Amino acid sequence: MRSIRAAAVGAVTMSLALAASACGGGSSSGGSDDSPKTLTYWASNQGASVAIDKQVLQPELDKFEKQSGIKVKLEVVPWSDLLNRILTATTSGQGPDVLNIGNTWSASLQATGALLPWDTKNFGRIGGKDRFVDSALGSTGADGKDPAAVPLYSMAxxxxxxxxxxxxxxxxxxxxxxxxxxxxxxxxxxxxxxxxxxxxxxxxxxxxxxxxxxxxxxxxxxxxxxxxxxxxxxxxxxxxxxxxxxxxxxxxxxxxxxxxxxxxxxxxxxxxxxxxxxxxxxxxxxxxxxxxxxxxxxxxxxxxxxxxxxxxxxxMVAGINIAVFKNSHNIDGATDFVKFMTSDEEQTILNKAYSSIPPVRNAQGDAAFNTPSNSVLKDTLAKSAAALPQVAxxxxxxxxxxxxxxxxxxxxxxxxxxxxxxxxxxxxxxxxxxxxx
Known part of the structure; x- marks a missing residue:
């Protein structure tokens, strides 16, 4: 997170979000008449500045557009604003198609009903749930419910x-x-x-x-x-x-x-x-x-x-998850984007850039994640880290x-x-x- 999150003071209460959960999120690109070849993406500020994040992410988004024909409109949101922006989006219906969330918020945002549940079918569309390490999956939503988001970056x-x-x-x-x-x-x-x-x-x-x-x-x-x-x-x-x-x-x-x-x-x-x-x-x-x-x-x-x-x-099990607003006007494209961002190749590229650990098992085999320092982080995540309470x-x-x-x-x-x-x-x-x- 920074990668560290600044204090996200919840001016919008969860009760308000719950009351308006039927609204969910939505595509800020303008509605169903917009081109299905466009997605909006709120990325969390992972690097030392918003400008650095754009330098890291834009080449990858361009790569996705070349592969899929779908353009991704990027906004990097500072941690001090991110939670309130997301909660406002859940009540107004004016949000992105895809967004990053702090993994500790997963259960709270799940309770709004605004995010696409990652059931067996949806996980199957991105290669299956078993691609991800258990510790990262432990911070994706409340026990007994389909995850509200997919692990993107893991940290300890x-x-x-x-x-x-x-x-x-x-x-x-x-x-x-x-x-x-x-x-x-x-x-x-x-x-x-x-x-x-x-x-x-x-x-x-x-x-x-x-x-x-x-x-x-x-x-x-x-x-x-x-x-x-x-x-x-x-x-x-x-x-x-x-x-x-x-x-x-x-x-x-x-x-x-x-x-x-x-x-x-x-x-x-x-x-x-x-x-x-x-x-x-x-x-x-x-x-x-x-x-x-x-x-x-x-x-x-x-x-x-x-x-x-x-x-x-x-x-704590630190990290970032990637989520989809379930009333996005391009669910298929949004799911394809999540598949791209959690692919072995992109997981290697992005987690190298942010000195984080890939939550995708296969990507962890890259030599960059097996240095002495990264080995400490991987070992911590595997053996001595716990998820914050997954409560609403x-x-x-x-x-x-x-x-x-x-x-x-x-x-x-x-x-x-x-x-x-x-x-x-x-x-x-x-x-x-x-x-x-």
Whole structure:
């Protein structure tokens, strides 16, 4: 996502979207009288800028037009606007034919009824469901329902560390646990360097990290029947542990409480901070002038032991899905475009460009996805990543809890105490913002 998503504050409520689900999305190219040889496509901003995305995507869209005779009108939508644009499209009927969505939104957007379900027949039109890796399919919609979208780019969080700063501090390997990271931080600070970059004002980054901490505490934000459970003791402890990296452990600088737009990536690339928790950051770091030989990549720390299943989860299943508005005036062409974008060849080209991992099994065999750094990401996705809750209120959950964490970071930066009680109060406020079942 950036590839990282900025906070997508849902000004359009899901209840409104549900009420208007009969409208669905629609072709913004003007209606049924338009040429069936034209599709509109909203792509998410994956690269360092919208201009870079256009440079990556347009040659591929031209290739599709040459093969199919169908012209694709491209719009790259910033993450700060994408969710609201999509929700507005579901209520107005004025949307694209094909669009990218953050994979964590799949169940929420599925609940609007606006997206084409990917049943056995539709998956068959793009080569079959078994072409895709299981972890990516786990973030395509609610359990027991046909997926609302198809995996396009897969990503995972990793720990990026500056080799030179580590060497200067006498650290010979990256930390495997949070205790080790804090201990290494003391050595790094003794050399006058900042330790760990974060985006305290980035709502999406916040929810991704506290979701992982919750898993490491053996907790879930929702009960088995889909009800929010934000204030249970394990969730409170998980959120407090993350915020304490700034408030108590002092390894995240207080200035990072205001970061929301890749500033921590920039600081890391410039050698201002020794470590960074980010998802599939290679392309982003390269665009900031940092060569791959300057940093190492390791799994995100866990509480103890090695990353794995259960409480050793160390990443959410990050990524982008591609979806079709089901009232598109060219469903066949839209489906053909999804088939093209998820073909082995295009998966290799596009995921190389964005330093992401193909969710298509065959494309993962390319040498580019088997470098030491990409092997860490692939291994994480296969063994120690979990999908965010696939519930209809997922987008509201991201906004409410992510904002609560943002406020807690602001407290920490301002010198206010971050206690179990203050964390619980913030989470209770977030839970009250969730829609009624």
């Amino acid at each position: 969080y990793a720990l990026y560390y500056n080799k030179e700063i580590f060497a200067e501090a006498g650290i010979d390997k990256p930390p495997a646990t949070w205790d080790e990271l804090i201990a290494d931080g003391r050595k790094i600070q003794a050399k006058g360097k900042s330790v760990l970059g974060a985006e305290g004002a980035n709502v999406s980054e916040n929810i991704h990290h506290v979701f992982v901490f919750a898993k490491q505490h053996g907790a879930d934000f929702f009960t088995a029947d889909g009800k929010p459970d934000f204030t249970n003791d394990k969730i409170v402890a998980a959120v407090q542990q993350y915020v304490d990296l700034m408030a108590k452990d002092k390894v995240i600088p207080t200035g990072d409480a205001e970061y929301a737009q890749n500033q921590s990536v920039s600081d890391f690339a410039k050698g201002k901070q020794a470590m960074l928790l980010w998802q599939s950051a290679a392309a982003n770091l390269k665009s900031q002038g940092m060569s791959e030989d300057k940093y190492g990549i390791a799994p995100v720390p866990v509480q103890s032991g090695a990353p794995g299943t259960g409480t050793q989860i160390n990443s 209120s997922e987008s509201q959950f991201e906004t409410a809890v992510g904002t609560a964490v943002k406020e807690l970071f602001a407290y920490a930066a301002g010198g206010r105490a971050v206690t179990a009680d203050s964390v619980k109060a913030a989470l209770e406020k977030a839970q009250q913002q969730m829609p009624a079942a």
